[in-house]
Amino acid sequence: MKSLVKEHIEKIKSGKISLDEFISEIKKKIEKIQSEYSPFITIKIENPEKKGKLYGIPISVKDNICTQGIQSTAGSKILEGYVPPFDATCVKKVKGQGSVIIGKTAQDEFGFGSFSVNSFVIPKNPWDKTRVCGGSSGGAACLTALADFPHIAMAESTGGSISCPAAFCGVVGITPTYGRVSRFGLIDYANSLDKIGTIGKTVYDTALLLSVISGYDTLDSTSLEVRDEDFTKYCEENSKIKIAVPKEYFGEGVDPKIKDLVWKAIKKLESLGAKYQEVSLSQTTYALPSYYLIAMAEASTNLAKFCGMRYGFHSELKGNFEEYFSQIRKLGFGEEAKRRIILGTYARMAGFRDAYYLKALKVRSLVIQDFRRIFKKFDVIAAPTMPVIAPRFDEVKKLEPIEAYMMDVLTAAPNLAGIPMISLPCGFVKSLPVGLHLMADHLQEKKIIQAAHTFEVNE
Amino acid sequence: MVETSKYWKIDKELLEHVSKIARLELSDEEKEKFIKQLEDILKTFKKIDEVDTSKVKPSFHALELKNVMREDEVKTWKWNPLANTKHKEKKYFKGPRIV
Numbered sequence: 001m002k003s004l005v006k007e008h009i010e011k012i013k014s015g016k017i018s019l020d021e022f023i024s025e026i027k028k029k030i031e032k033i034q035s036e037y038s039p040f041i042t043i044k045i046e047n048p049e050k051k052g053k054l055y056g057i058p059i060s061v062k063d064n065i066c067t068q069g070i071q072s073t074a075g076s077k078i079l080e081g082y083v084p085p086f087d088a089t090c091v092k093k094v095k096g097q098g099s100v101i102i103g104k105t106a107q108d109e110f111g112f113g114s115f116s117v118n119s120f121v122i123p124k125n126p127w128d129k130t131r132v133c134g135g136s137s138g139g140a141a142c143l144t145a146l147a148d149f150p151h152i153a154m155a156e157s158t159g160g161s162i163s164c165p166a167a168f169c170g171v172v173g174i175t176p177t178y179g180r181v182s183r184f185g186l187i188d189y190a191n192s193l194d195k196i197g198t199i200g201k202t203v204y205d206t207a208l209l210l211s212v213i214s215g216y217d218t219l220d221s222t223s224l225e226v227r228d229e230d231f232t233k234y235c236e237e238n239s240k241i242k243i244a245v246p247k248e249y250f251g252e253g254v255d256p257k258i259k260d261l262v263w264k265a266i267k268k269l270e271s272l273g274a275k276y277q278e279v280s281l282s283q284t285t286y287a288l289p290s291y292y293l294i295a296m297a298e299a300s301t302n303l304a305k306f307c308g309m310r311y312g313f314h315s316e317l318k319g320n321f322e323e324y325f326s327q328i329r330k331l332g333f334g335e336e337a338k339r340r341i342i343l344g345t346y347a348r349m350a351g352f353r354d355a356y357y358l359k360a361l362k363v364r365s366l367v368i369q370d371f372r373r374i375f376k377k378f379d380v381i382a383a384p385t386m387p388v389i390a391p392r393f394d395e396v397k398k399l400e401p402i403e404a405y406m407m408d409v410l411t412a413a414p415n416l417a418g419i420p421m422i423s424l425p426c427g428f429v430k431s432l433p434v435g436l437h438l439m440a441d442h443l444q445e446k447k448i449i450q451a452a453h454t455f456e457v458n459e
Numbered sequence: 460m461v462e463t464s465k466y467w468k469i470d471k472e473l474l475e476h477v478s479k480i481a482r483l484e485l486s487d488e489e490k491e492k493f494i495k496q497l498e499d500i501l502k503t504f505k506k507i508d509e510v511d512t513s514k515v516k517p518s519f520h521a522l523e524l525k526n527v528m529r530e531d532e533v534k535t536w537k538w539n540p541l542a543n544t545k546h547k548e549k550k551y552f553k554g555p556r557i558v
Contacts (some may be wrong), residue, residue, distance in 0.1 A: 085538035115523040217514030221527040289504035311543035324555035330484040418521025
C-alpha cells in the first residue's frame with residue numbers, strides 16, 4: 001500500500017498543495033466520519049506552529065495522552081472537563097515537527113477494555129457498524145481505517161490496546177519496547193506496562209511517527225537511555241528473517257480461519273526467503289492472569305489520585321474526606337474501573353500481596369525468560385494478533401468480565417514482557433480484517449518493521 | 460507457612476472491607492454482581508498457583524531499570540496547578556473536612 005503520508009509531505013514541501021486548503025478539506029471529512037462512526041471524544045484541529053518532519057500531517061491523539069488546552073479524559077467521567085495545562089512529551093515532539101493535531105480519540109475508560117465500549121463515546125467498526133473496533137485504542141484504529149487523507153494516530157497499549165484495535169480495524173499498529181517512548185503526560189493505567197505507540201495505514205507511517213516520539217526523557221524516570229533511531233529506514237525488504245511460530249498461539253480458542261490466514265502469511269514470508277520453525281512458549285497460559293493481577297494492582301494505586309479535588313469531576317465539598325472521596329469515586333468511575341480498583345486493591349492487601357501481586361511478578365520473570373530463550377535463535381515471533389474477528393456489540397454485551405479478559409490471551413504475554421510488537425493486516429474472515437502479530441526482543445523494533453514491511457509490499 | 464485456604468475467594472465482608480480501603484462506595488446491587496464476577500475471575504487467575512516460583516525473583520519492570528537521581532533544585536512551574544479546580548482558596552486547594 002502506498003503511504004499517503006509520504007506523498008503528502010512531499011506535496012506540501014514542493015508547494016503543490018496549500019496547507020490551509022488541506023486543513024479546511026479534512027475538517028469536513030473528519031466531521032462526516034465522526035457523525036457516522038464516533039472515533040473522537042474531542043475534535044480540535046490546530047494549525048502547526050513550526051515546520052519539521054511531520055509538517056502538515058494530521059495526528060490524532062488517544063484521549064489518555066495530555067494535550068495542552070484540549071480536554072483529556074482518558075474516556076472517564078471522573079476526568080470530565082479536565083484541560084491539561086501542559087503537553088505530554090510525545091505531543092510536544094509531534095508539534096515540534098509541524099504536525100496538525102486534530103483531536104482526541106475514543107477509548108475504554110483508562111484503557112480498561114478490549115472493545116472500546118467501556119466509555120461515554122463508543123466508536124463503530126469501519127468494516128461493519130454493528131461490530132466493535134477493539135480496544136482500548138479503538139477510536140485511533142477506527143479513524144485510521146476510515147481516513148482517506150494522510151493521518152497517523154498516537155495510541156497507547158498496556159496489555160494489547162494497540163494491537164487489538166489495529167487487527168479488528170485492518171490497520172497497522174506498533175507497540176514499542178517499554179520505555180522507548182516517554183510516558184510523561186500519559187494518564188497512567190499501569191506504570192510498568194504502559195507504552196505509547198502508533199497506528200497507521202502502512203508500516204512506514206507507524207515507523208515515521210514512532211521515530212519522532214521515541215527518545216530518552218528526563219521527565220520519565222523509566223524512559224530508556226538508548227540512541228535515537230530513524231525507524232523508517234527499516235522499511236526495507238529482508239530475505240533472511242528467522243521466524244519462530246509458537247504452538248500455544250494457535251490453540252483451541254483461536255478461530256481456525258484466522259490460523260489459516262496467519263499460516264499463509266508465514267508461508268508467504270518463507271517464499272520471500274525467511275525460515276520458520278515451530279516452537280513452544282510454555283508460560284503463555286500463565287501470562288494472562290499474571291498480566292491482569294499486575295495491571296489491576298498498579299491501576300488501583302494510580303486511580304487513587306482521582307478524588308474530585310484538584311481536577312476533573314467535582315461535587316460540593318460535603319462530609320469528611322472519606323465520605324467525599326468515596327462518593328465522588330462512586331459517581332465518577334464506570335463499572336469496569338470499579339471492578340479493577342476492587343481487584344487491584346485486594347491483590348495488594350496485607351496478607352494477600354505475596355499470593356497474588358508478588359506471585360504474578362515472579363510469573364512475569366518466567367514469561368520474559370521464555371521469550372529471551374526464543375530470541376536467542378530467532379528474529380521474530382509470528383502469531384495471530386487476536387483469537388477472533390471483531391465481535392458484534394450485542395455479542396460483547398453478553399460477555400462476563402472474565403470472558404472479556406480472555407480476549408487478551410494472545411497479546412498479554414508480549415505486553416507483560418515489554419517487547420516490541422506490530423500488528424498488520426493479513427487477510428479477511430467473513431469480510432472482516434485479521435491481524436498478523438510480529439514480536440521481537442527488547443529494542444529490536446528494526447526486526448519487526450523489516451518483517452512487516454517485507455510482508456506488506458509483497459501482499 | 461501461610462494458610463492458603465483463604466485465597467482466591469471473596470465474600471461480602473471482604474468485598475466491603477476492600478471497598479472501604481479503596482475509598483470506593485459500592486451499591487448493594489454492585490456488591491452482589493461483583494461477588495459473583497470476582498469469584499469467576501479469581502477462579503481463572505488461580506492458575507498461576509501451578510507455577511513453581513520458589514527460585515524466581517519478581518520483575519517489577521520488564522527491563523532492568525536503575526534509579527534515576529537528580530539534585531533537588533527549586534524550579535519555577537509555569538503552569539497554574541489550580542486551573543482545573545473549583546475547590547480553591549487564595550493559592551491553595553480546598554479539600555473536604557479531615558476530622
